[in-house]
Amino acid sequence: MNSYAFLNGNEAAAWGVRLCRPQVVAAYPITPQTKAVEKIAQFVQDGDLLCEYLHVESEHSAMSCSIGASSVGARTFTATSSQGLLYMAECLPYASGARLPIVMMNANRAIATPWNIYGDQMDMPYVLNSGWIQLFAENAQEALDLIIQSFRLGEDEKILAPVMVNLDGFVLTHTYEKVHIPSQEEVDAFLPAPKPRKHMMNDESPMSMCISAGNQHNLEFKIRQHRDLLPAEELFEGIDKEYEKAFGRGYGGALEGYRTEDAEHLLLATGSVCGTLRHMVDLLREERHSVGLVKMRMLRPFPVKRLGALCSGAKTLGVLDKNLSFGYEGTVFTNVNSALHQEGIPLRSYNFIGGLGGRDITRQDVRSMVRVLEESDKTTEKIHYLNVRCAL
Amino acid sequence: MTKLNARTLSKEEHFYGHKACGGCGESLALRLALKVLGKEAYLSLPAGCMAAVSFIYPNMAFRNNAMITPFAATASVATGIEAGLKALGKKNPLSVGFAGDGGTADIGIQALSGALDRNRKFIYICTDNEAYMNTGIQRSGLTPFGAATTTTPAGRAIRGNLGRKKNLFEIVAAHGIPYAATASIGYPEDFLAKVQKAKETEGPSYIQVYCPCPTGWGYPPEITVDLAKEAVDTGLWFLGEFEEGIFWLNRKPRAFASLREHLARQGRFRHLQEEDLAALERERDHIWESKFNLWPLAK
Amino acid sequence: MKDFSMSPSPRLDSLEDFPRGSSFPSFYITEKNAGWRVFRPVLDTQKCVGCGRCYLLCPDGAIHQESEKIFVIDYDFCKGCGICAQECKLGAISMRKEGEE
Numbered sequence: 027m028n029s030y031a032f033l034n035g036n037e038a039a040a041w042g043v044r045l046c047r048p049q050v051v052a053a054y055p056i057t058p059q060t061k062a063v064e065k066i067a068q069f070v071q072d073g074d075l076l077c078e079y080l081h082v083e084s085e086h087s088a089m090s091c092s093i094g095a096s097s098v099g100a101r102t103f104t105a106t107s108s109q110g111l112l113y114m115a116e117c118l119p120y121a122s123g124a125r126l127p128i129v130m131m132n133a134n135r136a137i138a139t140p141w142n143i144y145g146d147q148m149d150m151p152y153v154l155n156s157g158w159i160q161l162f163a164e165n166a167q168e169a170l171d172l173i174i175q176s177f178r179l180g181e182d183e184k185i186l187a188p189v190m191v192n193l194d195g196f197v198l199t200h201t202y203e204k205v206h207i208p209s210q211e212e213v214d215a216f217l218p219a220p221k222p223r224k225h226m227m228n229d230e231s232p233m234s235m236c237i238s239a240g241n242q243h244n245l246e247f248k249i250r251q252h253r254d255l256l257p258a259e260e261l262f263e264g265i266d267k268e269y270e271k272a273f274g275r276g277y278g279g280a281l282e283g284y285r286t287e288d289a290e291h292l293l294l295a296t297g298s299v300c301g302t303l304r305h306m307v308d309l310l311r312e313e314r315h316s317v318g319l320v321k322m323r324m325l326r327p328f329p330v331k332r333l334g335a336l337c338s339g340a341k342t343l344g345v346l347d348k349n350l351s352f353g354y355e356g357t358v359f360t361n362v363n364s365a366l367h368q369e370g371i372p373l374r375s376y377n378f379i380g381g382l383g384g385r386d387i388t389r390q391d392v393r394s395m396v397r398v399l400e401e402s403d404k405t406t407e408k409i410h411y412l413n414v415r416c417a418l
Numbered sequence: 419m420t421k422l423n424a425r426t427l428s429k430e431e432h433f434y435g436h437k438a439c440g441g442c443g444e445s446l447a448l449r450l451a452l453k454v455l456g457k458e459a460y461l462s463l464p465a466g467c468m469a470a471v472s473f474i475y476p477n478m479a480f481r482n483n484a485m486i487t488p489f490a491a492t493a494s495v496a497t498g499i500e501a502g503l504k505a506l507g508k509k510n511p512l513s514v515g516f517a518g519d520g521g522t523a524d525i526g527i528q529a530l531s532g533a534l535d536r537n538r539k540f541i542y543i544c545t546d547n548e549a550y551m552n553t554g555i556q557r558s559g560l561t562p563f564g565a566a567t568t569t570t571p572a573g574r575a576i577r578g579n580l581g582r583k584k585n586l587f588e589i590v591a592a593h594g595i596p597y598a599a600t601a602s603i604g605y606p607e608d609f610l611a612k613v614q615k616a617k618e619t620e621g622p623s624y625i626q627v628y629c630p631c632p633t634g635w636g637y638p639p640e641i642t643v644d645l646a647k648e649a650v651d652t653g654l655w656f657l658g659e660f661e662e663g664i665f666w667l668n669r670k671p672r673a674f675a676s677l678r679e680h681l682a683r684q685g686r687f688r689h690l691q692e693e694d695l696a697a698l699e700r701e702r703d704h705i706w707e708s709k710f711n712l713w714p715l716a717k
Numbered sequence: 718m719k720d721f722s723m724s725p726s727p728r729l730d731s732l733e734d735f736p737r738g739s740s741f742p743s744f745y746i747t748e749k750n751a752g753w754r755v756f757r758p759v760l761d762t763q764k765c766v767g768c769g770r771c772y773l774l775c776p777d778g779a780i781h782q783e784s785e786k787i788f789v790i791d792y793d794f795c796k797g798c799g800i801c802a803q804e805c806k807l808g809a810i811s812m813r814k815e816g817e818e
């Protein structure tokens with residue numbers, strides 16, 4: 027291998043999966059993830075990927091089968107989106123509580139009702155509390171790279187946690203790019219075969235898993251799970267640097283600051299829209315706007331200190347949420363504000379809700395965001411909607 | 419093939435120190451099944467009494483590798499375990515799911531159907547005590563007609579459960595799996611033989627074992643095994659097998675034991691009136707005449 | 718069960734003493750169930766023929782066969798449910814109130 031191909035996000039993720047040599051893949055189709063599980067099926071049925079491919083009958087079973095397979099030490103992958111993610115939601119904390127390093131690709135998609143199959147990020151906020159590491163890809167190349175890094179991160183002996191890799195539905199999953207596919211040898215060198223773990227079921231010393239803990243012990247179990255997740259932020263940065271050395275591509279760990287050093291106004295987002303924002307930052311800078319981009323690649327664990335450091339010099343921050351928590355605000359906004367408050371960063375933050383149901387976020391939308399930030403001493407409105415088509 | 423009984427069975431215990439009620443039918447079924455399955459079996463148990471009494475940190479009552487699964491997911495976790503072990507190169511992995519009637523016939527039926535359809539080797543044993551016992555004796559899809567449960571109480575307007583017991587055995591058999599069976603802890607040697615058959619089956623297998631519950635059915639715990647036997651003798655439950663695509667009966671009572679006396683021993687049926695009992699007898703007779711009597715006797 | 722060994726209650730002084738994930742070694746029992754009993758089974762070895770039915774049908778596995786006709790009840794884990802007494806065809810087991818002789 028070690029070649030370039032014209033792939034969409036789904037296919038790039040599928041290639042990432044193939045290179046990681048999963049031992050079990052559980053597959054249930056849901057738009058817009060279908061091409062990922064189809065591509066993996068093609069690899070399997072062509073004999074290019076040797077794994078147990080389980081055709082499950084629902085997303086709940088996709089995660090449950092994954093839990094079963096991972097609990098005996100097999101490297102496991104599955105994929106889903108929106109309604110499917112919610113259907114398997116009760117299984118997610120089983121996986122994280124049991125410390126199973128499953129990797130799952132989630133194609134971010136709108137949540138019914140109204141019914142909508144297009145890409146936004148209404149799905150992922152529901153599962154932010156599940157104990158899964160949450161990562162976001164900007165483009166197909168990053169999708170492939172993130173899959174490989176996720177197995178490495180989740181399977182690290184210090185971490186042993188499941189990882190969700192988010193790809194924006196359609197915008198990323200279905201858009202084609204030139205993607206570099208590393209060679210199998212290179213990936214094998216970067217990602218060793220999974221090891222047997224003491225806490226997993228095995229023949230030599232049988233284990234009881236997913237046990238119950240009453241009120242005398244439950245809190246301590248949960249604190250341990252929480253504390254054990256926190257080092258993933260630093261480890262992710264280390265893995266990113268190692269990946270850059272091995273494959274020539276680095277992304278900056280939990281977040282990337284693009285032209286943030288001297289920016290008065292910052293835009294923050296997760297996922298593919300960062301590509302648009304990056305382009306617009308360059309354009310706006312040429313027009314003498316003092317703007318920068320904070321690309322959040324990791325939402326859990328949340329990089330509180332790193333975010334604070336990146337934002338410390340700015341006057342305003344616009345958080346672009348492709349989701350909305352009814353009755354409150356965008357979820358990334360909530361998360362970010364809490365972190366900034368903890369770090370004592372005295373900037374003015376604003377929430378921009380856009381892209382719901384697959385509505386494009388245009389260059390014009392970005393300009394309007396920046397305008398709000400630049401004129402923010404005149405506005406008290408905290409939540410703004412992008413490209414609304416009627417009077418509000 | 420050695421007949422499995424008290425003398426020939428493995429002396430090892432794989433299930434000990436659990437917190438099940440005294441006289442619990444399910445725990446007896448699990449204990450006996452595990453003597454046949456052995457300590458190499460990997461167990462999946464959903465929410466239910468058996469999971470609730472066996473994994474209370476730090477007390478672990480199973481000798482085997484065992485895992486609590488999400489409620490609906492016994493069968494999917496079990497097949498995931500088998501696939502994982504197979505992928506890791508283990509020869510003949512033995513993955514076994516134990517679930518109650520609620521976890522099988524209701525919330526677990528989708529996962530069970532999918533798992534049977536995937537045609538991979540695993541054993542599914544449904545310990546049937548005819549209600550959601552662990553949550554407090556609520557009605558399930560396998561609660562028989564007339565039974566009082568906490569969600570079908572013997573009330574002034576409606577006296578007991580109006581639904582009928584889902585025919586889960588035939589639903590499972592309809593998937594065309596190599597082996598399925600019904601059993602009762604009242605006929606332990608028959609149950610043990612069936613567990614052994616399931617262990618040797620190449621592909622999915624299913625056993626539904628009748629397990630009386632003293633707490634849920636309202637009777638003194640010492641008659642658990644007696645009631646389990648009597649249920650078969652009255653024809654309310656049956657011992658059958660599905661093998662090579664054919665339904666077999668293991669036991670055809672020449673004359674049924676008294677259905678009325680059997681029900682009268684259980685608190686959950688004490689409210690039944692004459693017309694209910696007569697209806698139950700008629701139904702029992704009809705099912706045997708139209709179906710079970712036509713099944714060949716197993717060799 | 719013959720020679721069942723109890724396990725010590727784990728010392729939980731710090732977070733690291735708690736299990737990782739929600740896993741714990743199988744077959745680890747720190748508590749007895751003896752306190753549940755109201756009645757206890759008493760086996761009359763004179764009447765016993767060694768059929769093993771009591772051992773077979775105890776839901777807790779609390780009866781084991783020591784030799785041909787000697788069956789031993791583990792009173793640490795017998796809950797006193799009475800199935801053994803009920804099912805013994807020789808009437809060799811009787812249930813006595815706890816505390817009485």
